[in-house]
Amino acid sequence: MTFLTPLLAGIVAAIAIPSLIILYFLKLRRRDLEVSTTLLWKKAVQDLQANAPFQKLRRNLLLFLQLLALAAVLFAVAQPFFRGETLRGSKHVLLIDRSGSMASLDGEGKGNTTVSRLEAAKQQALDFVEALPEGDLFFGQNKGDQAMVITFDETAEPLQPFTNDKRQLRAAIERIAQTDKGSAVSEAMRVAQAHQAQRRVVEGVGLESVNEGEQVTMHLYSDGKLTDADKARPGVENTVVYAAQGKPDAPNLAITxxxxxxxxxxxxxxxxxxxxxxxxxxxxxxxxxxxxxxxxxxxxxxxxxxxxxxxxxLSTPANVRASADERDAKEVAGDTKVDENDANxxxxxxxxxxxxxxxxxxxxxxxxxxxxxxxxxxxxxxxxxxxxxxxxxPPAKRVTLAVVGRANLFLKSALEGLPLNRVDFLTTADFEQQWQQGKAGQYDCVILDGVIPNVGQQVVASTAGATGTVNDAGLARTLPPGNYLVFNVIPAGLGLTDAGKLENATVISRSVDHPVTRYVNFDPVQIATAREVQVDPAAGVSKIAMLERGPALLEISKADTHAVIVPFDYMDSNWPLDVSFVVFLASSVNYLGEEVAGRLDARSLRPGQELRDRLPLGVTNVRIRKPDNSESDVTPEQDGSILVPTLATSGVYEVTWDGSTMPGDVRNPANNRALRIYAANMLDGKESDVPAEEKIALAAGEPVTSKTLASSRAGDVRLWPYLLMLGLVVVMVEWYIYNRKVYV
Structure with missing residues (x-):
């Protein structure tokens, strides 16, 4: 038995016990009373004898009970307790895994019930918190053990910093919710070390993972499916106790x-x-x-x-080849060790x-x-x-194309031979009307032949000077959001400057790796009149083909705009008469049209990713419905971009809005709202491989083997509540006896 405040109890006892006894030595002041019978004299004589010194202490049950109650209270003031199992250090970090595999239903709950691994880990952590040694109640010199709660999946989230308040620790543990993300523990350990004392500095150099103050015991509640265990560094002064969750032979069937x-x-x-x-x-x-x-x-x-x-x-020949390849790889890497664990x-x-x-x-x-x-x-x-x-x-990869500007016979003939879904030839006014009606989103790619439509996009000070881009106020229009193949126009606001005409120009080089120019042979192409374009180095513009002075082809790729720009009139050249013109059109349209398929492919996500996408301009009342059917508002940016924070669970996410649509969007027939669907799947073989690991190997030190100490630690048994209860019972007995003696 150990006492937290024995000195305080001794001081209180030195004052209280003598005071109680002295009260029994005090004599009563008596009054003269007439009595009707001598039978009451015996009672008066006994009372007189009781007031004599030391006579009052003889066979006094009430005094004995009062001393017993006082002794119980004094022992409670000393705060006695029996020590349970002890761990090194008085600070503890509870690292609780909430990744996808922790949803496996093979955890051990109370009463031999089956619960998820996460629920079992939370219960074990709660039991550990209840067993933490507490500080003394009076002076606070011994504050007891402190604990911190961190939950993690692919990222770490500290829920409660170091405290000895068990109520706060319990609340933090109970807040932990299941996710379908992967599992990585190294960040959680870095967060834990960040909450320790500052790093030691030796000769002006901070030592990594070496912390001042008390060492910390990290309690890891996980099934061991940690993708970065070999990178996790708990700190040289800290101890890791691993409480494995789940069974090492857990069966699971999964789509990976x-x-x-x-x-x-x-x-x-x-x-x-x-x-x-x-x-x-x-x-x-x-x-x-x-x-x-x-x-x-x-x-x-x-x-x-x-x-x-x-x-x-594997088959015998394949197994021989695989073994030889593995041997060669190890020799190249300088690793000739055989991992004995692979066989088991x-x-x-x-x-x-x-x-x-x-x-x-x-x-x-x-x-x-x-x-x-x-x-x-x-x-x-x-x-x-x-x-x-x-x-x-995504829908079948057939590009829907619009050609805005002049209806050129060469352009029509070249596009007719391409495997397109549809080609619409529109005047500038027709396209502007479709844009205002919200129908322009039906086109995967738009060819702008010498024009930039006025659809309410930004205008800036003119630096181009090309026909069709400058209004009466001297302001030039930028490209609106979308995918464009632009001929004979230099759009404003992209870091491009028209430096004048070029006569009798030829293409002297091209990017052989770019999808647009990879198969295009520019050797026969002669350009009568071209434009010399100067490019701002900070504009992020790619030059994919070059003239003698300036680029012949440029690529612009922004958040909402993707364009290939040809800054000359193809009719001022022999290019339409060469097969390379058809090859260029096919490559450009397919390349730009793939943006739609790319956006649709981006609608397949994994838990842990952010949902980033772009909606049509001007949409309103944007909402997202999650797999649990909860809904929340989403505020789009001015360019239509939306951002939904990290997705936590697998399932279907639906984004709806009022306004126009883009390719791949549908409309809900019930309310005519636009609908875009996203799918989030775990699809993680590491998380689906659920048999629990009985041992994990961290970056430093010996592998950590699963122990039950972190979850079933026998805590200190504090006796003062029981002593106070005993004192209260004794006082009640004394009160009962006193009342019977007085009134009976």
Whole structure:
């Protein structure tokens, strides 16, 4: 037994005990009373004897009870306690993993119940907090152990700095919510060290990971699926205690990859590929169901190979080649050691499934795993998050093109031979009207032949001087948002300056790696009149072909505008008569049109990423619906850009708004609001490989083995509450006896 404040208890006892006894020595002042009988004399004599010195202390039960109650209170003031299991140091950091694999339902809850690994980790952390030694109640000289709470997935989030307030620690732990992100612990350990004392400085040099003050014990509650464990440095003075969550043989079936490809020759044909894994040490036959826009479209039965120890099973020739390649790689790297753990490591079985569809429109596809016997959710599968995956498939890659300006016969003939979805030849006024009506978003690419339409975009001081770009006030129009192939115009606001005419110019060089000029032969091209363009080095403009003076082709790529600019009139050259003109048009239109497919591909995300995209200009009432059906407002920037902070969970995210649409957007028939769909999937083989690691190897020191001390530590047993309760019981007994003696 140990006492926190024995001196205080001794001082109080030296005052209280003598004071109580002295009270019994005090004599009573008596009054003369007439009595009706001599039977009361005996009572009066006893009272007289009790007031004599030391007579009052003889066989006095009330005094004994009062002394007993006082003794209990004095012992409580001394704050006695029995020490439990002790850990090195008085500061603790609770690192709690909330990544996707921690949703596995093989954690041990109270009463032998099955809970998720995260819930089990939180309960163990709460138990640890309850067992933390507390400080004394009076002087605060012993403040007790302090703890800090940090939760992490791919990033770390400190929830509670160091404190000995158990209420705050419990609240921080209970706030931790599950995510579907990956797991990385190195940042969490850096955050923990940042909350320690400042670094030591030796001869003016700060020592990394060496901290002043008390050392810290880091309690790691995780299943060990840490992608950066070999980079995690807890600090040379700190101790790591690892509490493994989950079972080392946990079974799981998962979708680890999902992608779609359209046939180049027949873009309406779509092939879907899904990669699957099995962590169970036996074969599993399951059904893989395909849904298109929520409607079942196919189902296939797949047999997944069993998980095995060591390397993947290969044929004999392939195994020999793989072993030789591995040997050669190790020799080149200077590493000839054999990892003995590889032979014992359980590797998940891998397989896949392929679906084929015919659909030219964009679609949202979903694959989900089902039991082949019941058709319901999988049995013997601890993690359900990776049983489903979604994918936004863009429409068939056929570019819808608009040509604004003169209806040139050479341009029409060249475009007719290209595999385009549609070509619309518009006057400048027609295009401006479509823009105002919100219909310009239907075009994947726009060719501007000598003009820049007036659609309300920014105007700046003229530096170009080219026809069609300057108004009466001397201000020039910039390019509006979109994808453009521009002929014979030098747009303003891009860092380009018209330095005058060039006579009899030729293209002397081109970028052989750029998709636009890779297959274009400019040797036969003769330009009668060109423009010498000077480029501001800070403008971020790419020169992809050069004349004798200045660029022949330029590329502009901004947040909302992508353009290839030809700063001369192709009709003032022999270029339309050469096959390279058709090749250039095809390469440029395909290159710029791919921007749409690229934006749609960007609508397939992973938890942990930010949702960044651009909506049409002028849209209002933008909202996002998350997989849990919660909604929130989104405020677009002036250029239509939106940013949704880090996505935490897998599922379908819907962005809706009032206003015009862009390619790939649809309208909700119920309310006529524009709708854009995004899919977030875990698709992480590391997180889906759920068998818990019993040992983790950090960057420094020996591998850390799982211990139960961090979760089942026996805390100090404080006795003062029980002593106060005992004192209260004794006082109540004394009060009862006193009242019976007085009134009976």
């Amino acid at each position: 990859n999902l992608k779609a490809e359209r046939s180049y020759e027949t873009p309406q044909e779509v092939t879907l590929f899904a990669s699957l894994m099995n962590t169970q040490q036996s074969e599993r036959t399951i059904d893989v169901e395909l849904l298109v826009d929520g409607v079942p479209a196919g189902i296939k039965s797949v047999t997944l190979p069993a998980a095995s120890r060591g390397n993947l099973a 490591k359980l590797r998940a079985g891998q397989s896949g499934v392929v679906f084929k569809l015919e659909r030219s429109e964009g679609m949202l596809v979903q694959t989900r795993l089902r039991s082949s016997t019941t058709g319901e959710a999988l049995e013997q599968n601890v993690l359900s998050t990776d049983d489903r995956a979604w994918l936004v498939v």
